[in-house]
Amino acid sequence: MAAENNLHFKLGLIYSDQPAERLQHLYDEGRIRPLANAPVIERKLFERSHTVAMMGVEPLQELLRDGYDVILAGRASDTALFAALPHLNGADPGLTWHMAKTIECGAACAIPPDANGLLVTLRDDHFDVTTLADGSRLTPRSVAAHTLYENADPFHIAEPSGTLDTTHATYEAADERTVRVRGSRYIEADGYTNKLEGAELVGYQTVIVGGVRDKVVIERLPELLPMAKKYFDAKILDVFDGRVDPDTIDINYRLYGTGTVLAGTEPTPLQPQELGVLITVTAPDQGTAHAISTFVAHASSHLPIPEYDGLVSTLAYPYSPPEMDRGPLYRFTLNHVATGVTPTELFRTTTEEV
Structure with a gap:
């Protein structure tokens, strides 16, 4: 694609695949912890299954700091892709993570839901989210409801570095296509974790x-x-x-x-x-x-x-x-987290000039 369009850019690649030896080392040290309803695992599992770790914002931010124009990432938290840059620039973490959660699925929270994108304007004490497709709209209810999507708890959404708390978030209609959100908090975790996902x-x-x-x-x-x-x-x-x-x-x-x-x-x-x-x-x-x-x-x-x-x-x-x-x-095969890790420890990054 770059050759066809005569594009030149700095490319960063972040790999999330996990070698069996690394996982067995974490297992032996008791640093793989099951999440709710996770299956019981054994050490040999890692030899026959394919496992990835879910990255947070930090591996992405390393490349953003170094001026890379395009980043291709392996398994990542959906929200991390949208939170990485504003988080890096010092935006309020609660609003940043809530904003990212709101737009991670595009216009899934619009009425009617569709595959278009959303536009967010992130400010110091609130963010505005707006639909881009003609004939679509957002309501406080539709935006608030999206915090329940893929989550057992609509008020506490876990990320590798902490938890998004929307308990006191408010949603108000700024106009027919825009909803204003305030009051979200981000609670830093005591220790950093990366979710592990495996299949065999x-x-x-x-x-x-x-x-x-x-x-x-x-x-x-x-x-x-x-x-x-x-x-x-x-x-x-x-x-x-x-x-x-x-x-x-x-x-x-x-x-x-x-x-x-x-x-x-x-x-x-x-x-x-x-x-x-x-x-x-x-x-x-x-x-x-x-x-x-x-x-x-x-x-x-x-x-x-x-x-x-x-x-x-x-x-x-x-x-x-x-x-x-x-x-x-x-x-x-896995619904676990790796504990006691640094934010970038489990991910391999390579770079190249395209």
């Missing part, structure tokens, strides 16, 4: 999408599907002549319309007239997942219904063939 390869997946509108079938599925899974275990041993262990294969049915989205915590009983059925087959490799899904799809479309005589169709598939290879499947 689980296997490869093939998916099947189907549906059913037969009430008899819908009522029978909860007892038929466990029976089907037992059949599939035997079928896997037979088809692959013992080369594939059924325990390494996951065959999962999600019945949309029976509370699947809430995963068993549906507050009211549902009596669906029709169900959407998502079948996932996960295996160590894509070929095995696809092969197993072919007989899973066939058998699932002809489950034995005691109320009916003979062969009946139970699931309808919108595609033929119904098996769709989804590729590699990953799962999150």
Whole structure:
């Protein structure tokens, strides 16, 4: 892009990937702390998973101080990207972090929400946030509501260096497109932390999408599907002549319309007239997942219904063939923080003249 447009600039690159050896060292020193509902981890996890640390403003500010024109950063706090420069220039930290939180998703807090940007004017005792798209507007309510987005607590939002406290923030309409915000505070943390996020390869997946509108079938599925899974275990041993262990294969049915989205915590009983059925087959490799899904799809479309005589169709598939290879499947492995670190310790920076 620079060559095509004859651009010349100083480029800074900040990498957030974490070597396994560094993570194991932090683990051995007891400096990796779980966040709420984090999974239990073991030392070997770091060898098989890919982990990044989430940077705050400090690695970005180092390059800004040195006059770099373009910065490409790895994993960073969304708000850090907007807070780095005003924070560096001495703006009020509470207003700076609240401003950054407000605009991190563009015009997501506008009415109607859209993918355009917002303009913020940051002053000593308040900031004004304004929509840029014609036909859109901001209200005190829409701006205040955005502090709840992706946060369990709308008043306390954690960052690597501290916590944004919006408990006493006020929101007022300056005009139809502008909201004025005051009263935000930033509470510095006792120690600096960087969030760690990791993922590992689980296997490869093939998916099947189907549906059913037969009430008899819908009522029978909860007892038929466990029976089907037992059949599939035997079928896997037979088809692959013992080369594939059924325990390494996951065959999962999600019945949309029976509370699947809430995963068993549906507050009211549902009596669906029709169900959407998502079948996932996960295996160590894509070929095995696809092969197993072919007989899973066939058998699932002809489950034995005691109320009916003979062969009946139970699931309808919108595609033929119904098996769709989804590729590699990953799962999150970390929801932790690294403690006792300096703000730039976990990040590697390189620079170049473009």
